Amino acid sequence: MVWVVDVTGTGASRINADAWLSTCDASGYLHTRRWVAAILAANPDVDGVQYRPRDGENILAWMSADDLAVHTTRPSTPSEG
Numbered sequence: 001m002v003w004v005v006d007v008t009g010t011g012a013s014r015i016n017a018d019a020w021l022s023t024c025d026a027s028g029y030l031h032t033r034r035w036v037a038a039i040l041a042a043n044p045d046v047d048g049v050q051y052r053p054r055d056g057e058n059i060l061a062w063m064s065a066d067d068l069a070v071h072t073t074r075p076s077t078p079s080e081g
Contacts, residue, residue: 004050004062005039011050015039022051040065 005011007021021032036049048064 002048002064003046004048004064005043005046006050007036007039008050008052008060019052019057023054023057025054036063 007015007017012018012021015035017035020028021035024032039049040046048062050060050062053059053061
């Protein structure tokens with residue numbers, strides 16, 4: 001079983017967030033990564049987060065974290081592939 005933190009709708013409001021958490025443009029990605037890193041650090045037993053992607057508000061997406069240190073050390077840039 002995979003455990004995720006729901007950051008949509010009421011899940012987002014419980015952490016004082018809003019749709020901006022998953023609908024921001026690329027300039028806000030570092031900020032949203034920090035939010036997700038904090039959520040995962042506070043909930044070490046979860047495997048990732050569930051969110052609504054910016055370009056698909058009627059669908060759900062999942063981000064899984066295998067190693068939190070890898071995801072929080074340095075943000076990747078679009079040119080890194």
